[in-house]
Amino acid sequence: MILLNIVAAVGCSLASQFAIRNLIDALPIGRAHPTQVVHAFFVIVALLFADTLFWRLAGWASVRTSLR
Structure with missing residues (x-):
């Protein structure tokens, strides 16, 4: 998942x-x-939002995995 x-x-x-x-x-x-x-502007905004969301999810999954 990470x-x-x-x-x-x-x-x-x-x-x-x-x-x-x-x-x-x-x-x-x-x-x-x-x-x-x-x-074009909204595509950029959506991609930047998704980029941040995926990095946050990877960080969250990493912390959850390391704590177990």
């Missing part, structure tokens, strides 16, 4: 870099298509 959470967190971290690139690419056309910018 390893799975760490791999998921690293995957979210890597994916957030591509999401930032998508946001930067969407900015020049933002006035014509603001939904693309908003969507």
Whole structure:
């Protein structure tokens, strides 16, 4: 479980870099298509939230395992 959470967190971290690139690419056309910018922003927020959540779950599982 710990390893799975760490791999998921690293995957979210890597994916957030591509999401930032998508946001930067969407900015020049933002006035014509603001939904693309908003969507790209929410993808980044969701990935950063998931990244933090997976790291916290890995830490929690690690503490629970070491205490037993």
